[in-house]
Amino acid sequence: MKLSIYSLKNILFQGNVSSLNCQTVAGEITVLDKHEALITALSAGIIKIVDENKKQQFFPIKSGFLEVKPDNEARAVVEE
Secondary structure (H helix, E strand, O other): OEEEEEOOOOEEEEEEEEEEEEEEOOEEEEEEOOOOOEEEEEOOEEEEEEEOOOOEEEEEEOEEEEEEEOOOEEEEEEEO
């Protein structure tokens, strides 16, 4: 899945990932390839991604929004 994570000042990540795990206002979710379309508010916590090479990366956030599009693309706008 193609993922972009933006803060107000920086592009934190752009690339392909196999999974994204984050805390939403409704609870913790994991987004995988070909996930159903979704728009949700993010809560304070850690965004964990696993890239195509199985390397994990972590992004601490205060809040934000996540949009998963039907074309296997996801975007997050976050406050660090």
